[in-house]
Amino acid sequence: MALFGLFSGRKKTSAAAAKERLQILISHERQNRHGPDFLPDLQRDILAVVKKYVAVRDDHVSIRLDRAGDASVLELNVTLPEN
Amino acid sequence: MATVVTVTSGKGGVGKTTSSAAIAAGLAQAGHRTVVIDFDVGLRNLDLIMGVERRVVFDFVNVISGEATLNQALIQDKRLENLSILAASQTKDKDALTEEGVGQVLEQLAEMGFEYIVCDSPAGIERGATMALHFADHAVIVTNPEVSSVRDSDRILGILQSKSKRAKEGGKVHEHLLITRYDPARVDNGEMLSKEDVCDILAVKLIGVIPESKAVLKASNTGVPVILDDDADAGLAYGDAVARFLGEDRPMRFVTPKKQGLFSRILGGGD
Ligand SMILES: Nc1ncnc2c1ncn2[C@@H]1O[C@H](COP(=O)(O)OP(=O)(O)O)[C@@H](O)[C@H]1O
Ligand SMILES: [Mg+2]
Numbered sequence: 001m002a003l004f005g006l007f008s009g010r011k012k013t014s015a016a017a018a019k020e021r022l023q024i025l026i027s028h029e030r031q032n033r034h035g036p037d038f039l040p041d042l043q044r045d046i047l048a049v050v051k052k053y054v055a056v057r058d059d060h061v062s063i064r065l066d067r068a069g070d071a072s073v074l075e076l077n078v079t080l081p082e083n
Numbered sequence: 084m085a086t087v088v089t090v091t092s093g094k095g096g097v098g099k100t101t102s103s104a105a106i107a108a109g110l111a112q113a114g115h116r117t118v119v120i121d122f123d124v125g126l127r128n129l130d131l132i133m134g135v136e137r138r139v140v141f142d143f144v145n146v147i148s149g150e151a152t153l154n155q156a157l158i159q160d161k162r163l164e165n166l167s168i169l170a171a172s173q174t175k176d177k178d179a180l181t182e183e184g185v186g187q188v189l190e191q192l193a194e195m196g197f198e199y200i201v202c203d204s205p206a207g208i209e210r211g212a213t214m215a216l217h218f219a220d221h222a223v224i225v226t227n228p229e230v231s232s233v234r235d236s237d238r239i240l241g242i243l244q245s246k247s248k249r250a251k252e253g254g255k256v257h258e259h260l261l262i263t264r265y266d267p268a269r270v271d272n273g274e275m276l277s278k279e280d281v282c283d284i285l286a287v288k289l290i291g292v293i294p295e296s297k298a299v300l301k302a303s304n305t306g307v308p309v310i311l312d313d314d315a316d317a318g319l320a321y322g323d324a325v326a327r328f329l330g331e332d333r334p335m336r337f338v339t340p341k342k343q344g345l346f347s348r349i350l351g352g353g354d
Contacts, residue, residue: 015275019283022234025234029237
């Protein structure tokens with residue numbers, strides 16, 4: 001343990017890892033928060049439709065709402081499996 | 084006009100009830116007529132922390148449903164003449180807390196001359212918690228320097244900013260961040276999020292940092308709000324937080340590791 005300590009100076013601490021994970025997660029959650037309430041349902045429905053045609057994993061479909069000027073843009077990303 | 088101060092967090096076990104008791108006692112000590120209400124219907128605990136568990140006859144739900152008057156249900160604190168306690172119901176279900184009923188009780192408390200109404204929110208985002216949030220003028224967000232607590236605090240901030248009465252009327256609830264169970268030595272070692280980290284992530288003004296302290300368990304064992312313990316670091320830190328809430332400028336204490344002198348090491352001291 002003591003030996004490890006000598007070298008751990010440059011290694012990222014667990015607190016730094018916690019902060020980084022939280023910042024990513026929370027910025028994502030805040031984005032969804034400002035979207036309309038139906039966004040999660042819409043995502044679920046779209047996923048079901050896509051799945052009728054291609055076998056995609058749940059986390060390979062992402063849907064987000066971005067504000068561009070005075071309009072909102074609904075962005076749908078589907079990562080299709082190879083072949 | 085009474086000011087409603089809701090103590091909330093989303094996550095359970097982070098120190099809401101400990102903080103509600105301390106803040107209410109601190110406001111009363113500062114000369115303000117204060118009442119502290121337990122919103123945790125079914126899981127009453129504030130009465131124990133305040134040391135009034137044997138004096139509860141009627142509770143919050145009894146008052147809402149008209150089975151008792153506020154005067155019958157309010158428990159006058161024996162240490163602080165400015166402080167009263169309204170206990171949660173132990174038996175009735177959460178749906179008893181209607182918006183109309185809670186609103187009426189708060190209004191009546193204001194008419195009785197209470198300046199501060201401190202609401203001890205239950206964990207979660209169910210009825211008791213949303214009712215406590217709904218009427219808030221100020222919200223004290225109790226957060227432990229730990230990932231799930233910080234995330235839940237952010238959820239609660241979202242609810243405050245969209246679903247509270249003030250938000251719906253186009254206004255804003257005053258938000259204050261209270262970090263509790265802080266261990267400066269572990270922060271120094273990079274094992275715990277620092278107060279700056281938590282502030283960065285949540286972007287809420289810090290009102291206090293309460294150290295992890297043995298005095299808190301001792302206080303709850305004896306039913307005395309920890310803020311009344313002048314020898315305890317946590318008690319003094321709560322005192323500072325209340326002073327800041329009331330507009331005073333105070334430096335943060337107990338945020339750097341304690342230097343263990345030879346003396347305290349021999350005595351096995353600490354707190
Ligand atoms: N600063 C602190 N130091 C040590 N223990 C604490 C501190 N704050 C709270 N606790 C302990 O944590 C537990 C949960 O506290 P409580 O106030 O009941 O939280 P909540 O109301 O959020 O569920 C209790 O056992 C309490 O004694
Ligand atoms: Mg509690």
